[in-house]
Amino acid sequence: MFERIDNESVVSIVVNKIKTSIIKGELLPGDKLPTEVELIEQLGVGRNSVREAVKMLTALGVLEVKRGQGTYVVKKVKPSFFNPLLFSLIIEPKSNKDLYELRVMFDTMVLFNLMDKMTKLKFEKIYNLLAEVEDNFKKDVHTIxxxxxxxxxxxxxxxxxxENALIKQIGEVIISLFPEYIKKSISQENGIKRSIENHYGIVELxxxxxxxxxxxxxxxTLREWKLEWKSAD
Known part of the structure; x- marks a missing residue:
């Protein structure tokens, strides 16, 4: 199914190979991927590269791993997966500094955009979300x-x-880059409490x-994450 590839940005190339197979219809929604060993042999890459590529595509909601059965293409692939610009944003190497600056710029733009767009119904929706999270936090239920x-x-x-389709489309991709960073931040002492307070602060603003x-x-809102990656550099 796949041609062997040279050793350049190997994980990205494996991801692109699988993407191309989906676009061409060689892999259809619900299809099972070749086994890990078969992918290694077909592509001429290492086990870690295949695993990282599958992990990345699973995080993107393109593949799903069924324990004991194998890896499958999801039955409905998100349209953003096929957008070249957004796709490259996801798979290209990124520094923490680049991610931080992107997130600051995007979050700032969204808030300025919303200043004259918020309505009573929108405030009700977001306050309800925050109230539910805060209530669960006080009851000490749910996992990180x-x-x-x-x-x-x-x-x-x-x-x-x-109410801007482009902001939503690009924003969903940007947000998809951050779950691991969010998890590290809220796993710190008082991290969940701080996150809730920050979100209330945004709504009040x-x-x-x-x-x-x-x-x-x-x-x-991004300070703890910034301090963490700066101290690690």
Whole structure:
């Protein structure tokens, strides 16, 4: 099914090979991928490269691993997977600094965009989301993964509120880069509490149309992550 490839950006190339097979219809929704050993032989790459590529495509919602059965193409692949610009954003190597600057720029833009678009219904929706998360936190229920997902849902809701299809499409891809970073941040001492407080702060800023406070608040919400990767450099 696949041609052998040279050793350049191997994981990215494996990802692109699988993507091309899906686009060409060689792999259809619901189809099972060749086994790990078969992929290694067909592509001429190492086991780690195949595993990383599968892991990446699984995180993107393109593949699903069924324990004891194998790896399959999901029955409905997200349209953003086929957008060359967005796809390259996902698979190309990125530094923490690049990601931080991208996130600050995007979050800032979204908040400025929302200043004159928020309605009573939108505020009700986002306050309900935050109230549910806060209530579960006080009851000490759910795992860290639940709070990661709710963090993502909060930002997706903000993107929905822009009523801008391009912002939502690009934003979903940007957000997909961050689950691991969010998990590290909220796993720290008082991390979940701090995340909830930051989200309430964002909503209050929108409620009062406080444009002058946007930059400071966005940097505050990402401060723990910035400190973490800077200390690791």
């Amino acid at each position: 993964d639940y709070y990661v997902q709710q963090d993502l849902e909060f930002h997706k809701l903000l993107m929905d509120f822009t 929108l409620k009062h149309k406080n444009k002058s406070g946007v930059n400071e608040l966005v940097e505050k």
